[in-house]
Amino acid sequence: MAISISSTAAAHVAEQLADRGHGIGIRVGVKTTGCSGMAYVLEFVDKLEVGDEIFEEQGVKIIVDPKSLVYIDGTEMDFVKHGVNEGFEFKNPNAKGECGCGESFSI
Amino acid sequence: MALLQIQEPGGKQAKPLHRRAVGIDLGTTNSLVAASCGTGVETLPDSTGQHLLPSVVHYAKGKPPLVGGEAKALLVDDPLNTIASVKRLLGKSLSELKAKQDYLPFEFDEARADGAPAILTEAGSKDVVQISADILGALVARAEASLKGALEGAVITVPAYFNDAQRQQTKDAAQLAGLNVLRLLNEPTAAAVAYGLDSNDQGNVVVFDLGGGTFDVSLLSLKNGVFEVLATGGDTSLGGDDIDHAIAEWIAAQLQEPAGVAVPSMAKLRQLANAAKHELSDKTQATILINQFSALLEESTLKQLTADMIRRTITSCRRVLRDAGLTVAEIDNIVMVGGSTRMPLVRDAVAEFFGKAPLTDIDPDKVVAIGAGIQADMLIGNKSPDSFLLLDVNPLSLGIETMGELVEKIIPRNTTIPVAKAQEFTTFKDGQTVMSLHVVQGERELVSDCRSLARFELRDIPSMVAGAAKIRVSFQVDADGLLSVSAEELSTGKKAEIQVKPSYGLESSVIEEMLQDSQSHAKIDMEARSIKEAQLEATQLLDAIANALLVDGNLLSPEEADSLAESIKALETTMTTGSSVQIHAATEELNQVSSEFAAKRMDLHIANALRGESIDAMEKSTD
Numbered sequence: 001m002a003i004s005i006s007s008t009a010a011a012h013v014a015e016q017l018a019d020r021g022h023g024i025g026i027r028v029g030v031k032t033t034g035c036s037g038m039a040y041v042l043e044f045v046d047k048l049e050v051g052d053e054i055f056e057e058q059g060v061k062i063i064v065d066p067k068s069l070v071y072i073d074g075t076e077m078d079f080v081k082h083g084v085n086e087g088f089e090f091k092n093p094n095a096k097g098e099c100g101c102g103e104s105f106s107i
Numbered sequence: 108m109a110l111l112q113i114q115e116p117g118g119k120q121a122k123p124l125h126r127r128a129v130g131i132d133l134g135t136t137n138s139l140v141a142a143s144c145g146t147g148v149e150t151l152p153d154s155t156g157q158h159l160l161p162s163v164v165h166y167a168k169g170k171p172p173l174v175g176g177e178a179k180a181l182l183v184d185d186p187l188n189t190i191a192s193v194k195r196l197l198g199k200s201l202s203e204l205k206a207k208q209d210y211l212p213f214e215f216d217e218a219r220a221d222g223a224p225a226i227l228t229e230a231g232s233k234d235v236v237q238i239s240a241d242i243l244g245a246l247v248a249r250a251e252a253s254l255k256g257a258l259e260g261a262v263i264t265v266p267a268y269f270n271d272a273q274r275q276q277t278k279d280a281a282q283l284a285g286l287n288v289l290r291l292l293n294e295p296t297a298a299a300v301a302y303g304l305d306s307n308d309q310g311n312v313v314v315f316d317l318g319g320g321t322f323d324v325s326l327l328s329l330k331n332g333v334f335e336v337l338a339t340g341g342d343t344s345l346g347g348d349d350i351d352h353a354i355a356e357w358i359a360a361q362l363q364e365p366a367g368v369a370v371p372s373m374a375k376l377r378q379l380a381n382a383a384k385h386e387l388s389d390k391t392q393a394t395i396l397i398n399q400f401s402a403l404l405e406e407s408t409l410k411q412l413t414a415d416m417i418r419r420t421i422t423s424c425r426r427v428l429r430d431a432g433l434t435v436a437e438i439d440n441i442v443m444v445g446g447s448t449r450m451p452l453v454r455d456a457v458a459e460f461f462g463k464a465p466l467t468d469i470d471p472d473k474v475v476a477i478g479a480g481i482q483a484d485m486l487i488g489n490k491s492p493d494s495f496l497l498l499d500v501n502p503l504s505l506g507i508e509t510m511g512e513l514v515e516k517i518i519p520r521n522t523t524i525p526v527a528k529a530q531e532f533t534t535f536k537d538g539q540t541v542m543s544l545h546v547v548q549g550e551r552e553l554v555s556d557c558r559s560l561a562r563f564e565l566r567d568i569p570s571m572v573a574g575a576a577k578i579r580v581s582f583q584v585d586a587d588g589l590l591s592v593s594a595e596e597l598s599t600g601k602k603a604e605i606q607v608k609p610s611y612g613l614e615s616s617v618i619e620e621m622l623q624d625s626q627s628h629a630k631i632d633m634e635a636r637s638i639k640e641a642q643l644e645a646t647q648l649l650d651a652i653a654n655a656l657l658v659d660g661n662l663l664s665p666e667e668a669d670s671l672a673e674s675i676k677a678l679e680t681t682m683t684t685g686s687s688v689q690i691h692a693a694t695e696e697l698n699q700v701s702s703e704f705a706a707k708r709m710d711l712h713i714a715n716a717l718r719g720e721s722i723d724a725m726e727k728s729t730d
Binding site: 013016026027040041042043044045046047080082085086087088089090 | 115
């Protein structure tokens with residue numbers, strides 16, 4: 001089981017962590033919401049929770065809780081620019097469908 | 108999929124990534140760069156703590172250009188290769204500058220084919236864009252060292268009166284320096300922004316800018332956070348340099364009196380004069396020392412030397428007020444800009460004229476750069492994390508529908524925003540009390556080919572004949588691209604308004620498509636528009652004649668009535684099928700035929716009006 005991250009995304013995570021000044025890594029997970037069932041969670045991590053899995057990729061710690069991992073195993077995290085908007089994008093092999101706005105996905 | 112940002116644990120919004128943007132005051136004498144540094148926007152100093160970068164460039168063979176204080180120090184010894192006040196040369200042709208050769212001791216490059224001024228230096232021929240770019244480059248290097256990273260954008264200030272050529276050359280210089288220009292901002296607007304005057308709802312602001320080389324006075328009107336320049340004035344050849352020059356000449360005159368004292372170069376004299384002037388900002392006299400000679404400059408002497416210049420600044424203020432149609436009492440704030448406004452003599456004169464103390468809290472040398480920095484910070488998105496779509500121009504024209512389904516463009520595409528524009532419209536029918544306003548976006552001439560943004564109505568227009576009502580429609584686009592449209596009936600002040608976000612839901616591909624459409628259909632559109640206009644004119648005439656026939660049809664002989672009916676029919680047929688030229692011709696024809704009828708009606712009505720009235724009664728009725 002693993003999560004991977006592109007070098008661009010890793011650089012942005014590192015920069016944002018440095019800007020923030022503290023935090024051990026980022027948490028990637030899922031929560032139930034949105035119009036298609038599930039949405040991604042992406043936040044800074046200050047404290048590890050019990051059962052958290054840690055993947056170290058390109059010098060960045062990606063932290064995933066075990067429940068989420070089954071939904072996002074094999075996901076590749078990238079950083080992209082669409083016009084004036086920029087941010088992180090997940091390529092999740094488990095997702096079967098996405099809602100129109102792409103906020104949420106279903107398995 | 109939607110793009111995600113890293114959030115704070117627990118779902119709190121993460122602090123948005125700070126993007127590096129600066130405001131640059133590219134001045135005639137000095138330039139500055141300002142950026143947001145945590146607590147607020149401040150000007151950035153160089154490694155020695157100097158905020159002001161003298162706008163002076165020195166070119167030496169085989170060396171990179173030297174910019175700032177070190178270059179300024181070479182002005183005296185190497186005047187041919189040291190260029191100061193390049194801003195004065197922007198947008199001008201070489202022949203225009205020739206008259207000032209004594210003031211600008213350079214050798215111009217006569218060989219240039221385009222007639223643009225370029226200065227011959229040891230390091231080759233340098234044109235004004237290149238020289239300006241070298242100044243900008245020094246500021247960029249300073250900012251990038253201070254902010255620890257590449258700049259993403261800059262707001263550069265220009266005088267409000269700068270014409271297109273001057274603005275374009277400023278932009279070209281920025282591009283040459285590798286800067287992404289978010290916007291060119293008018294200097295007076297930047298100064299007002301620095302004082303936070305844009306957070307007021309409305310008001311009139313006078314910006315009094317007495318810099319090193321130029322004097323500008325601008326009258327800004329603030330409405331809903333958008334500044335509009337009502338009037339500008341000033342003198343492009345009046346500033347601290349001229350005051351220095353006057354003092355320098357005074358010193359030279361003092362030297363010449365006792366024989367034997369060699370008069371130093373003008374540049375040296377000016378340095379002495381400048382130092383003496385600064386000393387007089389907080390003292391009443393200054394001592395000037397040259398070799399064994401010393402001269403004492405008293406405040407009263409300075410007052411005499413500068414009286415004419417100060418009088419000229421006040422005259423400009425008066426003229427600007429007159430141009431804008433405002434009185435001194437209607438001015439809410441006076442903002443002082445430029446190092447020369449530190450002179451107590453200047454401040455006093457301004458306070459006396461406007462009857463209130465001017466704003467002087469922010470360093471007058473830095474105020475424009477700070478305002479530009481605030482604007483840059485906002486435009487790059489550091490101030491409002493929610494709005495990531497930043498438009499510095501409106502991508503498509505905005506307008507309203509007029510009679511005949513035609514589009515009247517109020518804000519043409521590619522206008523820099525924020526912007527406010529107004530136009531007057533009138534009623535189309537007699538007694539019309541409601542006006543329906545349809546706000547549209549696009550480049551095409553017919554409403555059906557444009558994008559509909561919003562509709563609203565202005566009610567309770569007083570009943571008047573067609574064309575008598577005056578309805579002022581104002582369009583205003585703020586920095587976020589939010590459009591508000593208001594319509595006001597000027598005699599009653601009755602008002603209606605609406606807000607829309609014109610960019611909402613518009614992909615750049617759609618904008619592109621709309622633009623291409625308008626280009627490929629330009630000809631068809633033009634024809635369609637002229638036909639519609641001709642049809643409108645015809646309809647108005649037909650309506651008027653139909654009304655007249657209803658009331659006074661009996662005035663016509665049977666032959667006249669027949670001929671009139673024929674022309675009406677002819678116009679009605681041509682209207683639906685003819686070209687605009689044919690419709691115009693038929694309308695003209697009907698006009699001719701009906702003129703006899705119109706004359707008869709007028710005679711009758713005048714006769715009716717006068718019948719049985721005594722002169723007294725007539726006089727009373729006109730009272």
